[in-house]
Amino acid sequence: MADSTSSAISRDALENVREDYLRMTNLRRLYSAVLILVFIVLMISGFNTADARNAGGFWEGIHRIFDFPDAVISEAIEKSANLPGHMAKAFPALIETINIAAVATLLGCLAGTGFAVLGTRGLSYWPRLIPMFRRITDVLRAIPEVVVALVLIFVMGGGPVPAMIAIALHTAGAMGKLFSEVNENVDLKPVDGLASVGASWSQRIWLGVFPQVLPNYLSYGLMRFEINIRASAILGFVGAGGIGYELRNAMTFGQGRFDEAAAIFIILFVTIVVVDQVSSRMRHNLTHGEH
Amino acid sequence: MLEVRNVTRVFGTKIAVDRVSFSIDRPAFVGIIGRSGAGKSTFLRMMNRLTDASDGEIVVNGTNVLAFKGADARAWQSRCAMIFQQFNLVPRLDVVSNVLHGKLNHVSTLATMFNLWSKADISRAIDILDRLGIAEQAPKRAEALSGGQQQRVAIARALMQDPQIILADEPIASLDPMNAQIVMDTLKRINTEDGRMVIANLHTLDTARQYCDRVIGMRDGKIVFDGTPEQLTTGVARDIYGADETFNEFATSTKISGPEAKAKKRATNPAVQGLT
Numbered sequence: 272m273a274d275s276t277s278s279a280i281s282r283d284a285l286e287n288v289r290e291d292y293l294r295m296t297n298l299r300r301l302y303s304a305v306l307i308l309v310f311i312v313l314m315i316s317g318f319n320t321a322d323a324r325n326a327g328g329f330w331e332g333i334h335r336i337f338d339f340p341d342a343v344i345s346e347a348i349e350k351s352a353n354l355p356g357h358m359a360k361a362f363p364a365l366i367e368t369i370n371i372a373a374v375a376t377l378l379g380c381l382a383g384t385g386f387a388v389l390g391t392r393g394l395s396y397w398p399r400l401i402p403m404f405r406r407i408t409d410v411l412r413a414i415p416e417v418v419v420a421l422v423l424i425f426v427m428g429g430g431p432v433p434a435m436i437a438i439a440l441h442t443a444g445a446m447g448k449l450f451s452e453v454n455e456n457v458d459l460k461p462v463d464g465l466a467s468v469g470a471s472w473s474q475r476i477w478l479g480v481f482p483q484v485l486p487n488y489l490s491y492g493l494m495r496f497e498i499n500i501r502a503s504a505i506l507g508f509v510g511a512g513g514i515g516y517e518l519r520n521a522m523t524f525g526q527g528r529f530d531e532a533a534a535i536f537i538i539l540f541v542t543i544v545v546v547d548q549v550s551s552r553m554r555h556n557l558t559h560g561e562h
Numbered sequence: 563m564l565e566v567r568n569v570t571r572v573f574g575t576k577i578a579v580d581r582v583s584f585s586i587d588r589p590a591f592v593g594i595i596g597r598s599g600a601g602k603s604t605f606l607r608m609m610n611r612l613t614d615a616s617d618g619e620i621v622v623n624g625t626n627v628l629a630f631k632g633a634d635a636r637a638w639q640s641r642c643a644m645i646f647q648q649f650n651l652v653p654r655l656d657v658v659s660n661v662l663h664g665k666l667n668h669v670s671t672l673a674t675m676f677n678l679w680s681k682a683d684i685s686r687a688i689d690i691l692d693r694l695g696i697a698e699q700a701p702k703r704a705e706a707l708s709g710g711q712q713q714r715v716a717i718a719r720a721l722m723q724d725p726q727i728i729l730a731d732e733p734i735a736s737l738d739p740m741n742a743q744i745v746m747d748t749l750k751r752i753n754t755e756d757g758r759m760v761i762a763n764l765h766t767l768d769t770a771r772q773y774c775d776r777v778i779g780m781r782d783g784k785i786v787f788d789g790t791p792e793q794l795t796t797g798v799a800r801d802i803y804g805a806d807e808t809f810n811e812f813a814t815s816t817k818i819s820g821p822e823a824k825a826k827k828r829a830t831n832p833a834v835q836g837l838t
Contacts, residue, residue: 280697288700289688292658295701296677296684303676 342526347533357534361517365538367431368513371506372499375435379442379499380492383408386447388476391454394462396472404447411444420506434511438499446495453487454480486557493550500546504539514539563587564727564759569618569628571604578604580783581618586776589759591750593774593791595767597803601783602763606729609761610644611635622727640667643720645749647732649712653705657696657715660704661687664722690718694748710741717748728752730762734769746773767799 390404423433462479507515521532565585579601607613734742771791779787779802
């Protein structure tokens with residue numbers, strides 16, 4: 272047993288331990304110092320390069336960053352009586368945006384669940400095809416939603432369906448990755464137990480794996496819903512309908528319609544805060560409550 | 563030097579610790595026994611300020627430590643070391659770093675982030691490890707050590723704090739009998755050589771009888787026994803554990819040999835000899 276060496280070691284040996292450890296500590300400190308130095312040098316030189324390539328220069332331009340919000344806010348305050356009307360007008364578009372996000376999240380999560388189960392070692396039905404399923408999710412994640420949406424809008428014409436497909440594809444890739452990470456931490460003992468009674472692969476996954484991972488899946492799914500609301504609002508800018516389209520119209524029209532832009536900003540902000548609050552409460556109940 | 567007055571802790575509607583009072587006037591080795599859920603751990607955690615008490619006072623050298631807040635409470639924690647059943651080391655850090663954590667109350671966060679320990683502190687940590695017989699393990703990661711070695715690293719961390727009181731929450735419950743004896747001998751040695759008070763939660767009566775100067779029995783949050791190990795008869799033990807006459811501690815005892823052979827075994831066991 273390793274513990275039988277517990278009698279004190281000789282003075283020389285102890286001196287060696289001490290010197291070795293101090294040498295190791297000094298080496299580690301040197302490494303951290305070098306790393307910090309490299310980090311600082313990279314940050315400074317990177318900033319200088321970026322600043323030199325900037326059309327106007329960073330320091331000359333920085334005060335202008337606040338000019339746009341300033342114009343929007345001052346105009347919104349000036350015409351604050353119009354805000355409720357603009358909000359009511361933009362509301363159907365908001366519902367469309369949320370619908371796009373909800374359908375895309377649902378379909379994406381279902382596809383992601385399939386990719387995750389088939390792409391996790393120890394759970395997959397075809398263990399040899401695991402790398403293939405993983406690469407598929409990689410590709411789905413790698414292509415930006417805007418690119419897919421633009422291609423689909425070009426093919427199918429504008430509207431909510433191309434946006435929904437684009438977001439669903441990206442969600443499937445992202446969730447495939449996150450869910451398979453959840454699957455990797457699953458306790459395989461219940462799966463073994465089910466295999467011992469002669470359960471099929473789908474029965475083992477359904478009864479042995481899903482009860483363990485479902486709270487985590489739901490939690491990730493709700494978080495994805497929040498992200499997808501933002502994504503679906505942005506896709507409106509490229510002609511996919513919803514509140515993003517209204518926002519672009521209001522913003523590009525410029526001075527004179529900034530009150531409309533402000534109204535859209537407000538309802539979008541309130542929606543995201545509400546979804547965030549509700550889903551964080553639900554996620555808290557899922558992970559800390561009884562399940 | 564230590565006086566506990568009516569310490570109470572309520573979780574929801576359950577009273578985990580119910581008006582516990584006792585006093586200790588010298589650096590003794592005190593064992594607290596009782597079955598799971600009797601409030602032993604909660605009491606030790608309140609004493610270390612890991613858990614807040616609902617009511618009562620713990621007076622150490624004239625000050626009520628339960629009244630401390632913020633930095634004062636953390637300073638008290640550094641003077642009152644805690645040893646856990648599952649060792650609670652940082653598994654991925656090396657043994658010396660884990661021991662150095664005993665000085666965290668005296669260094670800034672910035673110094674901690676850049677690992678700036680003084681040479682004297684590092685030297686002292688290695689000396690403590692040598693005293694506990696595990697100096698060779700110094701550069702290894704804590705997770706690479708056996709349970710008994712990890713618990714000795716935890717004791718070394720406690721000694722690095724240079725504490726007046728050492729609290730041990732079931733220190734040997736996850737160790738095999740051999741390692742359990744090494745750890746208990748180490749604690750006893752710290753108690754007698756350094757004059758530090760040790761308060762240990764134990765769940766084997768044998769251990770309590772062999773190592774403690776005083777035994778406190780708890781049941782349902784209340785103290786039901788307070789006396790010397792000699793007074794801890796089988797009848798008293800049945801009372802503490804709420805067991806009937808079928809209760810037989812020898813059925814689950816981990817003792818290797820009978821009491822008459824113990825003296826001989828201790829004398830011939832090189833591992834134990836090195837410690838005592």
